[in-house]
Amino acid sequence: MWLHHSARLPHLPFPAPPRSPRSSPPFLFRPAASAMHSHPSTASPRDEDQKAKKNDEDKLRQAISYHNQTKHSLTSGYARGPGGLDWANQPNPFLRFLSSPQLPLLHLPPQPGDSPLYASLFSSSPPSSPQPISHSTLSRLLYDSLSLSAWKTTGLSTWSLRVNPSSGNLHPTEAHVLCPPLSSLSDHCPFLAHYSPKDHSLEILAQVPLDRSPLAADGSTLFVALCSIFWREAWKYGERAFRYCNHDVGHAIAAVAIAAAALGWDARLLDGLGHDELHRFLGLDAANRPPPSQLPDRPIRGRFPWIESQHPDCLLLLFPFGSQPSVDFQSLSSAISCFLSLSWTGTPNYLSKDHVYWDIIYRTAEAVKKPLNAVERFSVNPFHPSGLISEKLYKNYSVREIVRKRRSAVDMDGVHAMGRDTFFQILLHCLPSGQLDPGQKQGKQFALPFRTMTWDAEVHAALFVHRVKDLPQGLYFLVRNEDHLDWLKMAMRPEFEWVRPEGCPDGLPLYRLARGNCEELAKQLSCHQEIASDGCFSLGMVARFEPILREKNAWMYPRLFWETGVLGQVLYLEAHAIGISATGIGCYFDDDVHKVLGLKGMEFQSLYHFTIGGPVLDRRIMSLPAYPGPGIDA
Structure with missing residues (x-):
């Protein structure tokens, strides 16, 4: 919880800001709104166009309204939050898919030359010769981007750290991969899996027949999907959590891109796809989630299992540096639509017993969903080195x-x-x-x-x-x-x-x-x-x-x-x-x-x-290895 102090900016080169009071609505409880009924439209194309423009304007207004409502102010207080930490309902930082087949990834001890020098990533040529996608390279990709980096302990408290940072170390970002067939993992067809950082493993959610796979036929491409569980951040930060979840998405994008570059792979957002395509790609079930018209319009406490669901954020294509993959978003959308008929396995574990529903987060997430842009052209920017002084x-x-x-x-x-x-x-x-x-x-x-x-x-x-x-x-x-x-x-x-x-x-x-x-x-x-x-x-x-x-x-x-x-x-x-x-x-x-x-x-x-x-280290906190050894649960 952030403490509120009344203060003024010091008189340095800049004048102090004037006081501008901002009212903060109270924390209220209200039952769900009744459903809105729609009727078939007989509007003309011009009316439909005006309706679409109004819809876009409403979504824009919602995004800006969220941004303004969740600002902190030196003079009028902080954005709405829980006011305290409900430790009994702190979300589990590890999502698991129960009953999914589990594929362990390799824990590769560091070897000379197995990872290029950090400074070389910014050199005048791609960081290294592209390595083939394999059990080993997939393990390295995830180990160097999204895995645990250490455990910390002091007194009776023990917690994990990860390679990718997160606001409050709450880690709302989840990752899934669509991978080509790999020797010793999946010899016959591509598979879609959830990455489990706690034990550095993959949980297989679906097998994708070759004739339905959007991956390159030569096995040179890999998809990484990133999703957010808003509840993990909202538990601590309330309404401002949507901002922090998207900070974390950006950190994860960069973490994956850096780890991929070390393997000689490039990474690019498949931003022509829309939210619906990503939802189908991940096999997410919306059946248990209330429609937007029935969501409560005030923050409320209670048990809402759907609050723990993943919100699809983006899909990254990984491919060899220097290549130019061909991506047609209309065809890719059609291929992903076939994922609905796949045989999906695994049930996500519960993260908390009870929840707080922050209405503005979910209304804003609905407003900023990206639609499919089937005519967008996929392209790869030329690689430019970064400036190097020495x-x-x-x-x-x-x-x-x-x-x-x-x-x-x-x-x-x-x-x-x-x-x-x-x-x-x-x-x-x-x-x-x-x-x-x-x-x-x-x-x-x-x-x-x-x-x-x-x-x-x-x-x-x-x-x-x-x-x-x-x-x-x-x-x-x-x-x-x-x-x-x-x-x-x-x-x-x-x-x-x-x-x-x-x-x-x-x-x-x-x-x-x-x-x-x-x-x-x-x-x-x-x-x-x-x-x-x-x-x-x-x-x-x-x-x-x-x-x-x-x-x-x-x-x-x-x-x-x-x-x-x-x-x-x-x-x-x-x-x-x-x-x-x-x-x-x-x-x-x-x-x-x-x-x-x-x-x-x-x-x-x-x-x-x-x-x-220069950091100040707390000597009271002991560091433990991220993965102590086979069969040992840290």
Whole structure:
């Protein structure tokens, strides 16, 4: 639970935000609304078109309403949450499919050369020669992206950590794979399986006959589906949980893309598919879920098993680097529709005895479902290396060492200062386009792991620089899509400098906005958390918001959070590659951040905060191996 403190922003280079009270509706209980009856339509095509536009506008309004309702405010309080932690109903962090056939994956001890150097992922050529999909490589993919990384224990408490980070270590993200036939696993036909990180195994949900499989006939492609269980986050964070679930989707996308690259595989979102296709792909049963018209319209407590169901988020195609898979979304949709007739196995375990239904989460999830875009053309962006100042800035860690040692810092030392070139190097790896020829602009997503996404970069970073040697303290801004630069300058405070800092590499669109000690400011904006002020620098990820939602539609709303999660994963890995640590910050005062930057309206919104610095380790907590050994349940 976040504690509420009344405070004002310090008078640094920026004026304190004016008080703007915001009412927060009470926590009410109300029975489900009665069902709405529909009648056959006799409308003309023009009427149908107007109806469709109104429907799209209603969905957009719902997404924006959710975003505004779930903001934290320095002056008027926090978004609605449970007010306390109901430990008796804490969701089980491990989803299992009871009675499904289980296929153990390999626990491969590290061997020299089995994982490329982390810095090589960003080199001028694909990271390694593509390896064939096999029991071994599938095991490595999941072991280096979504598996457990350690167990922690102190006193009577024991908990697990994972390679992919999660808000509050609650892990709402579940993964499924559609894999070609593999020797020793499935010799005859592809299979669809749920990944179980607790024991690093696959739970087979369905066998897919070859004539129904959408995979490449030569066995060179693999599908990874990501889903969210909103209840896992809502148990702790209430209404704001939908934001955090989508942060976690972005982290998982990047984690899979990085692990795939280490095997010589590329990854790309199959974003032409819609929510219904993903639902069928996963064999999810909607029969026990109330229709939207019958869902309660207020938060209520009770037993609602359907709250534990998975919400399909996205489908990733993995394929050899340098290849150009042919994907026709209409044909892919037709192939997936045949999955309804597969023989599905396994029953998901219960996660909690009782629940709290946060109505706005499920209404928003319904509004932002993406429809099928059968005419969308699948394409793979060219690979661009990321800028490299010097390999000496990195320790010679392998990809596996970096991804598996990643931890979320719980405290920063307030002392460690990073070198200026190290700071610039981290930001170079945060650029979506990587290295460009003179005159080209950042914006297209060509570099790892941003190339997984199908849209141009929409997320920027406002940086609070505290302890970077030879760089003045102050507020800086990283422009990750330079087509937005003029809009940003017009939208933000006119007194900002927009000066390139001394020593800034060519091709890094970083600007200093104002000098000054921003430690107290950063702390207060991030819900008074000292971790935002005690690192080398912290940042707020600022996205072009309402314009892109209107250009694309409401389904773009969660994708903006995915992009912040992908960027956050890069920041995590970069911090560990240089020998320090990082953490994502989901609690911040939204509109107070905007006021500091001078942003008004909904053109730009802050979606995620982050901090990087020297970690303080809690010696009272003991670390245990993720997988102690065969037959041992940690």
